[in-house]
Amino acid sequence: MSRYIIHTFGCQMNKHDSERMAGLLQTHGYMPAVSDADADVIIFNTCAVRETADDRLYGQVASLKALKTGGRPEVIIAVGGCVGQRDGERMLQHLPHVDVVFGTHNIHELPSLIDAAAYGRSVARVLEGTETFASDLPTVREHAWHAWVPINVGCDNHCAYCIVPTVRGPERSRVFEDVVTEVAALVAEGVIEVTLLGQNVNSYGRDRYGQPRFAELLHAVAATGIPRIRFATSHPKDLSDDTIRALAELPALMPYLHLPVQHGSNAVLAAMNRRYTRETYLDRIERLRAAVPDITLSTDIIVGFPGETDADFEQTLDLYDRVAFDHAFTFIYSSREGTPAAALTTTVPREISQQRFDRLAARVRDLSFESNRRVVGRTQECLVEGASRKDRHVLSARTPHNRLVHVPVPEGRTAGAYAGTLQMIRVTGAHPWFLTGELDNDAV
Numbered sequence: 187m188s189r190y191i192i193h194t195f196g197c198q199m200n201k202h203d204s205e206r207m208a209g210l211l212q213t214h215g216y217m218p219a220v221s222d223a224d225a226d227v228i229i230f231n232t233c234a235v236r237e238t239a240d241d242r243l244y245g246q247v248a249s250l251k252a253l254k255t256g257g258r259p260e261v262i263i264a265v266g267g268c269v270g271q272r273d274g275e276r277m278l279q280h281l282p283h284v285d286v287v288f289g290t291h292n293i294h295e296l297p298s299l300i301d302a303a304a305y306g307r308s309v310a311r312v313l314e315g316t317e318t319f320a321s322d323l324p325t326v327r328e329h330a331w332h333a334w335v336p337i338n339v340g341c342d343n344h345c346a347y348c349i350v351p352t353v354r355g356p357e358r359s360r361v362f363e364d365v366v367t368e369v370a371a372l373v374a375e376g377v378i379e380v381t382l383l384g385q386n387v388n389s390y391g392r393d394r395y396g397q398p399r400f401a402e403l404l405h406a407v408a409a410t411g412i413p414r415i416r417f418a419t420s421h422p423k424d425l426s427d428d429t430i431r432a433l434a435e436l437p438a439l440m441p442y443l444h445l446p447v448q449h450g451s452n453a454v455l456a457a458m459n460r461r462y463t464r465e466t467y468l469d470r471i472e473r474l475r476a477a478v479p480d481i482t483l484s485t486d487i488i489v490g491f492p493g494e495t496d497a498d499f500e501q502t503l504d505l506y507d508r509v510a511f512d513h514a515f516t517f518i519y520s521s522r523e524g525t526p527a528a529a530l531t532t533t534v535p536r537e538i539s540q541q542r543f544d545r546l547a548a549r550v551r552d553l554s555f556e557s558n559r560r561v562v563g564r565t566q567e568c569l570v571e572g573a574s575r576k577d578r579h580v581l582s583a584r585t586p587h588n589r590l591v592h593v594p595v596p597e598g599r600t601a602g603a604y605a606g607t608l609q610m611i612r613v614t615g616a617h618p619w620f621l622t623g624e625l626d627n628d629a630v
Protein backbone atom coordinates (compact mmCIF):
# COMPACT_ATOMS: atom_id res chain seq x y z
CA MET A 187 0.00 0.00 0.00
CA SER A 188 1.33 3.45 -0.89
CA ARG A 189 2.25 5.87 1.85
CA TYR A 190 2.06 9.67 1.80
CA ILE A 191 3.43 12.53 3.85
CA ILE A 192 2.29 16.16 3.72
CA HIS A 193 4.47 19.13 4.67
CA THR A 194 2.31 22.16 5.36
CA PHE A 195 3.37 25.81 5.26
CA GLY A 196 1.24 28.90 5.67
CA CYS A 197 -2.04 29.80 7.25
CA GLN A 198 -4.87 27.89 8.91
CA MET A 199 -6.63 27.54 5.57
CA ASN A 200 -3.62 25.62 4.30
CA LYS A 201 -3.59 23.43 7.39
CA HIS A 202 -7.20 22.63 6.74
CA ASP A 203 -6.54 21.94 3.05
CA SER A 204 -3.86 19.46 4.14
CA GLU A 205 -6.43 17.62 6.28
CA ARG A 206 -8.61 17.34 3.18
CA MET A 207 -5.70 16.10 1.08
CA ALA A 208 -5.05 13.43 3.72
CA GLY A 209 -8.74 12.47 3.75
CA LEU A 210 -8.83 12.22 -0.01
CA LEU A 211 -5.69 10.09 -0.20
CA GLN A 212 -6.85 7.76 2.56
CA THR A 213 -10.16 7.14 0.80
CA HIS A 214 -8.05 6.26 -2.26
CA GLY A 215 -6.21 3.59 -0.27
CA TYR A 216 -3.10 5.51 0.82
CA MET A 217 -1.67 5.29 4.34
CA PRO A 218 0.20 8.01 6.23
CA ALA A 219 4.01 7.68 6.26
CA VAL A 220 6.14 8.53 9.27
CA SER A 221 8.84 10.43 7.39
CA ASP A 222 10.02 11.25 3.88
CA ALA A 223 12.18 8.11 4.00
CA ASP A 224 9.22 5.72 4.04
CA ALA A 225 6.87 7.81 1.89
CA ASP A 226 5.95 6.95 -1.69
CA VAL A 227 4.36 10.35 -2.20
CA ILE A 228 5.77 13.53 -0.65
CA ILE A 229 3.44 16.52 -0.78
CA PHE A 230 4.27 20.15 -0.08
CA ASN A 231 1.32 22.39 0.69
CA THR A 232 2.87 25.79 0.19
CA CYS A 233 2.52 29.47 1.12
CA ALA A 234 3.42 32.44 -1.08
CA VAL A 235 2.59 35.27 1.30
CA ARG A 236 6.18 36.29 2.05
CA GLU A 237 9.48 35.60 0.36
CA THR A 238 10.86 33.57 3.29
CA ALA A 239 8.09 30.96 3.06
CA ASP A 240 8.56 30.77 -0.67
CA ASP A 241 12.36 30.33 -0.44
CA ARG A 242 11.98 27.63 2.17
CA LEU A 243 9.85 25.61 -0.17
CA TYR A 244 12.27 25.86 -3.08
CA GLY A 245 15.10 24.89 -0.70
CA GLN A 246 13.29 21.90 0.79
CA VAL A 247 12.10 20.55 -2.52
CA ALA A 248 15.54 20.97 -4.04
CA SER A 249 17.05 18.94 -1.19
CA LEU A 250 14.75 16.03 -2.04
CA LYS A 251 16.49 15.66 -5.36
CA ALA A 252 19.07 13.53 -3.52
CA LEU A 253 16.32 11.12 -2.49
CA LYS A 254 15.37 10.52 -6.11
CA THR A 255 18.86 10.32 -7.55
CA GLY A 256 20.06 8.31 -4.52
CA GLY A 257 18.15 5.11 -5.27
CA ARG A 258 14.44 6.00 -4.96
CA PRO A 259 13.54 7.40 -8.38
CA GLU A 260 9.95 6.16 -8.01
CA VAL A 261 9.14 8.59 -5.17
CA ILE A 262 6.53 11.10 -6.28
CA ILE A 263 7.00 14.72 -5.24
CA ALA A 264 3.88 16.86 -5.44
CA VAL A 265 3.72 20.61 -4.80
CA GLY A 266 0.35 22.20 -4.13
CA GLY A 267 -1.06 25.21 -2.32
CA CYS A 268 -0.42 28.86 -3.06
CA VAL A 269 3.02 28.56 -4.72
CA GLY A 270 1.70 25.72 -6.88
CA GLN A 271 -1.23 27.90 -7.87
CA ARG A 272 1.05 30.83 -8.64
CA ASP A 273 3.84 29.02 -10.52
CA GLY A 274 2.03 26.12 -12.20
CA GLU A 275 4.00 24.76 -15.16
CA ARG A 276 6.91 27.15 -14.45
CA MET A 277 7.79 25.13 -11.34
CA LEU A 278 8.59 22.06 -13.43
CA GLN A 279 11.23 24.10 -15.26
CA HIS A 280 12.89 25.32 -12.04
CA LEU A 281 12.54 22.00 -10.18
CA PRO A 282 12.56 19.23 -12.79
CA HIS A 283 12.40 16.43 -10.20
CA VAL A 284 8.94 17.60 -9.10
CA ASP A 285 6.30 15.21 -10.51
CA VAL A 286 3.02 16.96 -9.73
CA VAL A 287 2.13 20.64 -9.41
CA PHE A 288 -1.41 21.47 -8.35
CA GLY A 289 -3.17 24.58 -7.10
CA THR A 290 -5.58 25.77 -4.44
CA HIS A 291 -8.65 25.14 -6.60
CA ASN A 292 -8.04 21.54 -7.64
CA ILE A 293 -7.17 19.67 -4.45
CA HIS A 294 -9.87 17.16 -5.44
CA GLU A 295 -7.76 16.14 -8.46
CA LEU A 296 -4.74 15.17 -6.37
CA PRO A 297 -5.22 11.36 -6.52
CA SER A 298 -5.64 11.34 -10.31
CA LEU A 299 -2.64 13.65 -10.79
CA ILE A 300 -0.51 11.31 -8.67
CA ASP A 301 -1.73 8.36 -10.76
CA ALA A 302 -0.73 10.17 -13.93
CA ALA A 303 2.72 10.91 -12.50
CA ALA A 304 3.15 7.25 -11.54
CA TYR A 305 3.21 6.48 -15.26
CA GLY A 306 6.29 8.63 -15.55
CA ARG A 307 4.72 11.90 -16.66
CA SER A 308 5.25 15.14 -14.77
CA VAL A 309 1.98 17.01 -14.55
CA ALA A 310 1.17 20.60 -13.69
CA ARG A 311 -2.47 21.55 -13.41
CA VAL A 312 -4.04 24.57 -11.78
CA LEU A 313 -7.55 25.95 -12.20
CA GLU A 314 -8.52 29.59 -12.34
CA GLY A 315 -11.46 29.43 -9.95
CA THR A 316 -12.96 27.29 -7.22
CA GLU A 317 -15.36 24.62 -8.40
CA THR A 318 -15.41 22.44 -5.30
CA PHE A 319 -15.08 23.61 -1.73
CA ALA A 320 -12.37 21.55 -0.10
CA SER A 321 -14.82 21.06 2.76
CA ASP A 322 -16.98 18.84 0.61
CA LEU A 323 -14.07 16.38 0.46
CA PRO A 324 -13.36 13.72 3.10
CA THR A 325 -11.08 14.78 5.93
CA VAL A 326 -8.56 13.40 8.39
CA ARG A 327 -8.46 15.87 11.25
CA GLU A 328 -5.29 16.46 13.23
CA HIS A 329 -7.28 16.39 16.47
CA ALA A 330 -10.56 14.63 17.25
CA TRP A 331 -11.72 17.53 19.42
CA HIS A 332 -11.05 20.47 17.09
CA ALA A 333 -12.16 21.20 13.54
CA TRP A 334 -11.39 23.95 11.03
CA VAL A 335 -14.55 24.88 9.15
CA PRO A 336 -14.07 27.12 6.10
CA ILE A 337 -16.99 29.48 5.57
CA ASN A 338 -15.56 31.46 2.68
CA VAL A 339 -12.52 31.19 0.46
CA GLY A 340 -10.61 33.76 -1.57
CA CYS A 341 -10.44 37.49 -1.03
CA ASP A 342 -11.81 40.57 -2.80
CA ASN A 343 -9.87 43.12 -0.80
CA HIS A 344 -6.69 43.62 -2.80
CA CYS A 345 -4.49 45.04 -0.07
CA ALA A 346 -1.57 46.49 -2.03
CA TYR A 347 1.07 44.14 -0.58
CA CYS A 348 -0.86 40.89 -0.66
CA ILE A 349 -0.62 37.90 -3.01
CA VAL A 350 -3.55 36.03 -1.44
CA PRO A 351 -6.28 37.33 -3.82
CA THR A 352 -4.13 36.15 -6.76
CA VAL A 353 -3.52 32.65 -5.43
CA ARG A 354 -6.89 32.07 -3.74
CA GLY A 355 -9.14 33.86 -6.23
CA PRO A 356 -12.21 35.99 -5.59
CA GLU A 357 -14.19 35.58 -2.39
CA ARG A 358 -16.83 32.88 -2.38
CA SER A 359 -19.03 31.97 0.56
CA ARG A 360 -20.17 28.49 1.38
CA VAL A 361 -23.89 27.81 1.54
CA PHE A 362 -25.21 28.73 5.02
CA GLU A 363 -26.94 25.37 5.59
CA ASP A 364 -23.80 23.44 4.54
CA VAL A 365 -21.75 25.17 7.24
CA VAL A 366 -24.39 24.63 9.93
CA THR A 367 -24.92 20.99 8.92
CA GLU A 368 -21.19 20.35 9.05
CA VAL A 369 -20.88 21.83 12.54
CA ALA A 370 -23.92 19.85 13.75
CA ALA A 371 -22.24 16.66 12.49
CA LEU A 372 -19.04 17.64 14.28
CA VAL A 373 -20.96 18.13 17.53
CA ALA A 374 -22.38 14.61 17.13
CA GLU A 375 -18.81 13.33 16.71
CA GLY A 376 -17.78 14.95 19.99
CA VAL A 377 -15.83 17.91 18.63
CA ILE A 378 -15.42 20.58 21.31
CA GLU A 379 -14.18 23.57 19.35
CA VAL A 380 -14.56 24.79 15.79
CA THR A 381 -12.62 27.56 14.12
CA LEU A 382 -14.57 29.18 11.31
CA LEU A 383 -12.12 30.08 8.57
CA GLY A 384 -11.88 32.62 5.78
CA GLN A 385 -9.45 35.27 4.57
CA ASN A 386 -12.15 37.70 5.65
CA VAL A 387 -14.89 35.96 7.63
CA ASN A 388 -16.67 39.25 8.30
CA SER A 389 -17.78 39.57 4.71
CA TYR A 390 -19.36 36.09 4.74
CA GLY A 391 -22.50 35.99 2.61
CA ARG A 392 -21.82 39.22 0.75
CA ASP A 393 -21.54 37.30 -2.54
CA ARG A 394 -24.89 35.54 -1.94
CA TYR A 395 -27.54 38.19 -2.33
CA GLY A 396 -30.29 38.03 0.29
CA GLN A 397 -28.56 35.24 2.21
CA PRO A 398 -27.67 35.45 5.92
CA ARG A 399 -24.48 37.25 6.86
CA PHE A 400 -21.69 36.45 9.31
CA ALA A 401 -23.43 37.40 12.58
CA GLU A 402 -26.43 35.23 11.68
CA LEU A 403 -24.09 32.39 10.84
CA LEU A 404 -22.49 32.72 14.28
CA HIS A 405 -25.91 32.44 15.93
CA ALA A 406 -26.81 29.36 13.86
CA VAL A 407 -23.45 27.69 14.55
CA ALA A 408 -23.83 28.37 18.29
CA ALA A 409 -27.34 26.86 18.19
CA THR A 410 -25.84 23.49 17.16
CA GLY A 411 -24.58 23.19 20.74
CA ILE A 412 -20.87 23.28 19.86
CA PRO A 413 -19.15 24.22 23.13
CA ARG A 414 -16.52 26.59 21.68
CA ILE A 415 -16.35 28.75 18.56
CA ARG A 416 -13.43 30.76 17.27
CA PHE A 417 -13.00 32.46 13.91
CA ALA A 418 -10.27 33.97 11.73
CA THR A 419 -9.54 36.27 10.04
CA SER A 420 -11.52 39.48 10.49
CA HIS A 421 -11.03 42.58 8.36
CA PRO A 422 -11.59 45.68 10.53
CA LYS A 423 -13.62 47.52 7.89
CA ASP A 424 -16.18 44.69 7.81
CA LEU A 425 -16.48 43.99 11.54
CA SER A 426 -20.17 44.77 12.09
CA ASP A 427 -21.98 45.80 15.25
CA ASP A 428 -24.05 42.63 14.86
CA THR A 429 -20.88 40.55 15.09
CA ILE A 430 -19.69 42.51 18.12
CA ARG A 431 -23.10 41.88 19.71
CA ALA A 432 -22.82 38.17 18.91
CA LEU A 433 -19.46 38.10 20.71
CA ALA A 434 -21.18 39.53 23.78
CA GLU A 435 -24.31 37.39 23.61
CA LEU A 436 -23.16 33.91 22.62
CA PRO A 437 -21.38 32.08 25.44
CA ALA A 438 -19.84 29.61 22.96
CA LEU A 439 -18.01 32.45 21.19
CA MET A 440 -14.64 32.74 22.87
CA PRO A 441 -13.70 36.22 24.16
CA TYR A 442 -10.77 36.64 21.77
CA LEU A 443 -10.46 38.44 18.46
CA HIS A 444 -7.65 38.58 15.92
CA LEU A 445 -8.12 41.89 14.12
CA PRO A 446 -5.19 42.68 11.80
CA VAL A 447 -4.50 46.41 11.75
CA GLN A 448 -1.32 46.19 9.58
CA HIS A 449 -0.25 49.78 10.34
CA GLY A 450 -0.82 52.77 12.61
CA SER A 451 -0.39 55.58 10.09
CA ASN A 452 -3.30 56.75 7.96
CA ALA A 453 -0.97 57.54 5.05
CA VAL A 454 0.38 53.99 5.03
CA LEU A 455 -3.06 52.44 5.60
CA ALA A 456 -4.28 54.33 2.53
CA ALA A 457 -1.26 53.23 0.47
CA MET A 458 -1.95 49.66 1.60
CA ASN A 459 -5.56 50.04 0.41
CA ARG A 460 -6.89 48.89 3.77
CA ARG A 461 -9.94 51.19 3.53
CA TYR A 462 -10.09 52.22 7.20
CA THR A 463 -8.24 54.80 9.29
CA ARG A 464 -6.60 54.50 12.71
CA GLU A 465 -9.56 56.44 14.09
CA THR A 466 -12.15 54.00 12.73
CA TYR A 467 -10.01 51.08 13.92
CA LEU A 468 -9.84 52.57 17.42
CA ASP A 469 -13.60 53.09 17.31
CA ARG A 470 -14.11 49.38 16.55
CA ILE A 471 -11.89 48.48 19.50
CA GLU A 472 -13.86 50.77 21.78
CA ARG A 473 -17.12 49.15 20.72
CA LEU A 474 -15.63 45.68 21.20
CA ARG A 475 -14.42 46.48 24.70
CA ALA A 476 -17.73 48.08 25.61
CA ALA A 477 -19.49 44.86 24.60
CA VAL A 478 -16.93 42.35 25.93
CA PRO A 479 -14.84 44.21 28.53
CA ASP A 480 -12.11 41.62 29.02
CA ILE A 481 -11.78 40.51 25.39
CA THR A 482 -8.22 39.70 24.31
CA LEU A 483 -7.06 41.25 21.07
CA SER A 484 -4.30 40.24 18.71
CA THR A 485 -3.26 41.74 15.42
CA ASP A 486 -0.95 41.54 12.40
CA ILE A 487 1.48 44.38 11.70
CA ILE A 488 3.74 45.03 8.73
CA VAL A 489 6.81 47.25 9.11
CA GLY A 490 8.83 48.72 6.26
CA PHE A 491 6.01 49.11 3.73
CA PRO A 492 7.32 51.29 0.84
CA GLY A 493 7.28 54.96 1.81
CA GLU A 494 7.04 54.28 5.58
CA THR A 495 8.75 57.17 7.38
CA ASP A 496 10.03 57.26 10.96
CA ALA A 497 6.95 59.30 11.85
CA ASP A 498 4.68 56.68 10.26
CA PHE A 499 6.35 53.95 12.23
CA GLU A 500 5.96 55.94 15.48
CA GLN A 501 2.23 55.95 14.70
CA THR A 502 2.29 52.14 14.63
CA LEU A 503 3.96 52.03 18.05
CA ASP A 504 1.51 54.61 19.35
CA LEU A 505 -1.50 52.67 18.08
CA TYR A 506 -0.09 49.47 19.56
CA ASP A 507 0.11 51.11 22.98
CA ARG A 508 -3.27 52.76 22.70
CA VAL A 509 -5.03 49.53 21.92
CA ALA A 510 -2.76 47.62 24.32
CA PHE A 511 -2.95 44.48 22.21
CA ASP A 512 -2.47 41.20 24.03
CA HIS A 513 -0.48 39.72 21.18
CA ALA A 514 0.71 40.45 17.65
CA PHE A 515 2.21 38.73 14.65
CA THR A 516 4.75 41.10 13.15
CA PHE A 517 6.26 41.00 9.67
CA ILE A 518 8.84 42.87 7.67
CA TYR A 519 7.32 43.89 4.35
CA SER A 520 8.17 41.44 1.60
CA SER A 521 7.67 42.52 -1.99
CA ARG A 522 5.50 40.05 -3.94
CA GLU A 523 5.66 40.08 -7.71
CA GLY A 524 2.34 40.95 -9.27
CA THR A 525 0.97 42.91 -6.30
CA PRO A 526 0.38 46.68 -6.67
CA ALA A 527 2.96 47.49 -3.96
CA ALA A 528 5.71 45.66 -5.87
CA ALA A 529 5.76 48.59 -8.31
CA LEU A 530 6.48 51.15 -5.57
CA THR A 531 10.03 52.44 -5.66
CA THR A 532 10.19 54.18 -2.27
CA THR A 533 11.47 51.04 -0.57
CA VAL A 534 12.68 51.14 3.04
CA PRO A 535 16.30 49.94 3.50
CA ARG A 536 16.51 46.51 5.14
CA GLU A 537 18.50 47.74 8.19
CA ILE A 538 15.87 50.38 8.94
CA SER A 539 13.03 47.88 8.62
CA GLN A 540 14.93 45.52 10.91
CA GLN A 541 15.49 48.23 13.55
CA ARG A 542 11.81 49.17 13.48
CA PHE A 543 10.82 45.53 13.61
CA ASP A 544 13.00 44.94 16.69
CA ARG A 545 11.51 47.94 18.48
CA LEU A 546 8.00 46.74 17.74
CA ALA A 547 8.83 43.17 18.75
CA ALA A 548 10.05 44.43 22.14
CA ARG A 549 6.73 46.27 22.67
CA VAL A 550 4.79 43.17 21.67
CA ARG A 551 6.71 41.11 24.19
CA ASP A 552 6.30 43.65 27.00
CA LEU A 553 2.57 44.06 26.49
CA SER A 554 2.04 40.33 26.12
CA PHE A 555 3.84 39.81 29.43
CA GLU A 556 1.70 42.52 31.05
CA SER A 557 -1.44 40.95 29.67
CA ASN A 558 -0.45 37.54 31.04
CA ARG A 559 0.43 38.95 34.46
CA ARG A 560 -3.07 40.39 34.77
CA VAL A 561 -4.67 36.93 34.87
CA VAL A 562 -2.51 35.28 37.53
CA GLY A 563 -4.83 33.86 40.17
CA ARG A 564 -7.80 33.49 37.80
CA THR A 565 -9.48 30.09 37.39
CA GLN A 566 -11.03 29.36 34.00
CA GLU A 567 -12.30 26.47 31.96
CA CYS A 568 -9.54 25.63 29.48
CA LEU A 569 -9.31 23.26 26.55
CA VAL A 570 -6.39 20.86 26.96
CA GLU A 571 -4.55 20.34 23.67
CA GLY A 572 -2.27 17.53 24.87
CA ALA A 573 1.29 17.19 26.10
CA SER A 574 3.47 20.26 25.70
CA ARG A 575 5.84 19.97 22.76
CA LYS A 576 8.85 20.19 25.05
CA ASP A 577 7.82 18.04 28.01
CA ARG A 578 5.34 15.18 28.06
CA HIS A 579 4.83 15.66 31.81
CA VAL A 580 3.30 19.06 31.09
CA LEU A 581 -0.11 19.75 29.56
CA SER A 582 -0.68 22.56 27.08
CA ALA A 583 -4.10 24.15 27.29
CA ARG A 584 -5.87 27.25 25.96
CA THR A 585 -7.80 29.63 28.13
CA PRO A 586 -11.03 31.04 26.65
CA HIS A 587 -9.00 34.19 25.85
CA ASN A 588 -6.60 32.05 23.80
CA ARG A 589 -3.74 32.30 26.26
CA LEU A 590 -1.45 29.29 26.32
CA VAL A 591 -1.16 27.70 29.76
CA HIS A 592 1.20 24.94 30.88
CA VAL A 593 0.04 22.61 33.66
CA PRO A 594 1.89 19.69 35.26
CA VAL A 595 0.31 16.30 34.53
CA PRO A 596 -1.00 14.94 37.86
CA GLU A 597 0.93 12.05 39.41
CA GLY A 598 0.03 8.67 37.94
CA ARG A 599 -1.75 10.15 34.91
CA THR A 600 -0.73 10.62 31.28
CA ALA A 601 -1.11 13.74 29.17
CA GLY A 602 -3.06 11.74 26.61
CA ALA A 603 -5.91 11.18 29.07
CA TYR A 604 -6.51 14.93 29.18
CA ALA A 605 -6.15 15.82 25.48
CA GLY A 606 -9.34 17.33 24.12
CA THR A 607 -11.01 17.76 27.53
CA LEU A 608 -12.21 20.93 29.24
CA GLN A 609 -10.57 21.45 32.64
CA MET A 610 -10.77 24.12 35.30
CA ILE A 611 -7.28 25.59 35.51
CA ARG A 612 -5.98 28.11 38.01
CA VAL A 613 -3.27 30.39 36.66
CA THR A 614 -0.26 30.49 38.97
CA GLY A 615 2.42 32.30 36.97
CA ALA A 616 3.02 34.50 33.92
CA HIS A 617 5.72 34.53 31.25
CA PRO A 618 5.80 36.70 28.12
CA TRP A 619 4.43 33.98 25.81
CA PHE A 620 2.65 31.56 28.16
CA LEU A 621 1.15 31.03 31.60
CA THR A 622 1.71 28.34 34.16
CA GLY A 623 -1.18 26.85 36.09
CA GLU A 624 -2.62 23.90 37.95
CA LEU A 625 -5.73 21.77 37.55
CA ASP A 626 -8.39 23.00 39.92
CA ASN A 627 -10.72 20.04 39.93
CA ASP A 628 -9.41 16.79 38.59
CA ALA A 629 -12.39 15.51 36.63
CA VAL A 630 -10.85 12.89 34.29
Ligand code: SAH
Binds near residue numbers: 347348386419488520
Ligand atom coordinates in the same frame (compact mmCIF):
# COMPACT_ATOMS: atom_id res chain seq x y z
N1 SAH B 1 -6.59 37.34 5.30
C1 SAH B 1 -5.85 37.59 6.43
C2 SAH B 1 -4.44 37.06 6.39
C3 SAH B 1 -3.57 37.43 5.27
S1 SAH B 1 -1.93 36.87 5.30
C4 SAH B 1 -5.98 39.04 6.71
O1 SAH B 1 -6.43 39.80 5.89
O2 SAH B 1 -5.64 39.43 7.78
C5 SAH B 1 -1.44 37.08 6.98
C6 SAH B 1 -0.65 38.30 7.27
O3 SAH B 1 0.56 38.30 6.52
C7 SAH B 1 -1.31 39.61 6.91
O4 SAH B 1 -2.23 40.01 7.86
C8 SAH B 1 -0.14 40.55 6.80
O5 SAH B 1 0.18 41.13 8.04
C9 SAH B 1 1.00 39.64 6.39
N2 SAH B 1 1.41 39.86 5.00
C10 SAH B 1 0.68 39.68 3.89
N3 SAH B 1 1.38 40.01 2.80
C11 SAH B 1 2.59 40.43 3.23
C12 SAH B 1 3.78 40.92 2.58
N4 SAH B 1 3.83 41.07 1.27
N5 SAH B 1 4.84 41.24 3.35
C13 SAH B 1 4.79 41.11 4.70
N6 SAH B 1 3.71 40.65 5.35
C14 SAH B 1 2.62 40.33 4.64
Ligand code: SF4
Binds near residue numbers: 342345349385
Ligand atom coordinates in the same frame (compact mmCIF):
# COMPACT_ATOMS: atom_id res chain seq x y z
FE1 SF4 C 1 -4.56 39.81 1.83
FE2 SF4 C 1 -5.88 41.96 2.51
FE3 SF4 C 1 -7.22 39.85 1.57
FE4 SF4 C 1 -6.09 39.74 3.97
S1 SF4 C 1 -7.75 41.12 3.36
S2 SF4 C 1 -5.97 38.20 2.39
S3 SF4 C 1 -4.26 40.97 3.74
S4 SF4 C 1 -5.77 41.11 0.43
Ligand code: F3S
Binds near residue numbers: 196197268350353
Ligand atom coordinates in the same frame (compact mmCIF):
# COMPACT_ATOMS: atom_id res chain seq x y z
FE1 F3S D 1 0.01 31.66 2.59
FE2 F3S D 1 -1.80 30.96 0.86
FE3 F3S D 1 -2.45 31.17 3.40
S1 F3S D 1 -0.26 32.47 0.53
S2 F3S D 1 -1.07 32.74 4.14
S3 F3S D 1 -1.04 29.73 2.55
S4 F3S D 1 -3.72 31.68 1.66
